[in-house]
Amino acid sequence: MAGKFITLEGGEGTGKSTQAPRLAAHLEGAGHTVCITREPGGAPGAEAIRELLVTGDPGRWDAAAETLLHYAARRSHLTETIRPALARGEWVVCDRFADSTLAYQGYVGGVDKGFISEIHARVAGDLTPDLTLILDLPPEVGLARAQARGEGEDRYERMGLDFHQRLRAAFLEIAAKEPERCMVVDADGDIETVAARIKKAVEDRLEV
Numbered sequence: 187m188a189g190k191f192i193t194l195e196g197g198e199g200t201g202k203s204t205q206a207p208r209l210a211a212h213l214e215g216a217g218h219t220v221c222i223t224r225e226p227g228g229a230p231g232a233e234a235i236r237e238l239l240v241t242g243d244p245g246r247w248d249a250a251a252e253t254l255l256h257y258a259a260r261r262s263h264l265t266e267t268i269r270p271a272l273a274r275g276e277w278v279v280c281d282r283f284a285d286s287t288l289a290y291q292g293y294v295g296g297v298d299k300g301f302i303s304e305i306h307a308r309v310a311g312d313l314t315p316d317l318t319l320i321l322d323l324p325p326e327v328g329l330a331r332a333q334a335r336g337e338g339e340d341r342y343e344r345m346g347l348d349f350h351q352r353l354r355a356a357f358l359e360i361a362a363k364e365p366e367r368c369m370v371v372d373a374d375g376d377i378e379t380v381a382a383r384i385k386k387a388v389e390d391r392l393e394v
Contacts, residue, residue: 188272188275189271189272189273189274189275189276189277189278190277190278190316190317190392191268191272191277191278191280191313191314191315191316191317192209192277192278192279192280192315192316192317192318192319192388192392193280193282193283193285193315193317193318193319194206194209194279194280194281194282194318194319194321195282195283195285195286195289195318195319195320195321195357195360196320196321196322196323196328196357196373197323197325197328197350197353197354197357198325198328198329198332198342198343198350199323199327199328199329199330199331199332199333199335199343200321200322200323200328200373201321201323201331201373201377201380202281202282202321203224203281204377205321205377205380205381205384206222206224206279206280206281207222208377208381208384209279209381209384209385209388210222210279212381212385212388212394213277213279213388213394216394218276218277218394219274219275219276219277220276220277220278220279221267221268221271221276221277221278221279222278222279222280222281223263223267223268223271223278223279223280223281224280224281224282225256225259225260225263225280225281225282225283225286226239226240226255226256226259226260226263226282227259227263228262228263228266228267228268228280229259229262229263229265229266229267230262230266231259231262231266232259232260232262232263232266235255235256235258235259235262236259238255239252239255239256239259239341240339240340240341240342241338241339241340241341242341243341244341244342244344244345246341248295249290249291249294249295249296249297250291250295250297252290252291252295253287253291253292253295253297253301253302253305254305256286256287256291257287257305257306257309260283260284260287260309260310261309264309264310264313268280268313269313280315283315283318284306284310285318285320285357285360285368287302287306288302288356288360289353289356289357289360290342290353290356292356293352293353293355293356293359293360294349294352294353294356314367315367316367316392317367317368317369317387317388317391317392318361318364318367318368318369319368319369319371319384319387319388320357320358320360320361320368320369320370320371321371321373321380322354322357322358322370322371322372322373323354323372323373323374324354324374325347325350325351325353325354326347327374328350328373329343329347329350358370369387369390369391371383371384371387
């Protein structure tokens with residue numbers, strides 16, 4: 187049985203890391219073997235790069251350097267985790283993937299989108315998520331949630347409200363451009379309410 191590749195996208199504090207394991211549990215309950223993973227990260231080398239990207243001063247990298255770091259991490263993630271899981275017939279649930287790079291570094295950071303597309307083609311080839319769920323939330327709410335976590339991985343969170351407002355618009359534009367792949371999910375609500383919305387979105391699009 188062929189595996190499926192589902193990605194969760196959105197701004198800071200939209201609940202991706204909270205909802206990914208709930209979605210994985212739902213899929214496991216439907217009889218699938220699930221690989222749950224994240225970006226940046228998901229493989230040893232990629233996790234080391236994650237530390238460079240999500241901690242420290244907001245200005246430690248410019249957007250072009252961030253793009254290269256994200257794709258270095260993504261190469262390891264794809265090679266060591268995602269592609270092997272799909273080859274085994276597993277369903278992969280990934281907290282962030284390439285749309286985050288396009289949104290953060292391309293739309294908001296100003297890196298040429300053609301440059302990002304070229305790197306993506308070389309690193310990921312023709313691998314595309316079967317479904318991308320974009321969790322949408324007003325940035326003020328998302329940032330308050332993220333700051334309440336206090337995990338220390340707050341480099342992007344400290345980039346200012348305007349950054350995050352533009353980021354939300356970027357994700358919504360990505361969704362509008364690829365409606366066959368992307369679904370926008372209202373992430374404003376309690377955990378179980380949002381989980382139910384995600385479950386319905388997956389069942390509407392994929393044969394679970």
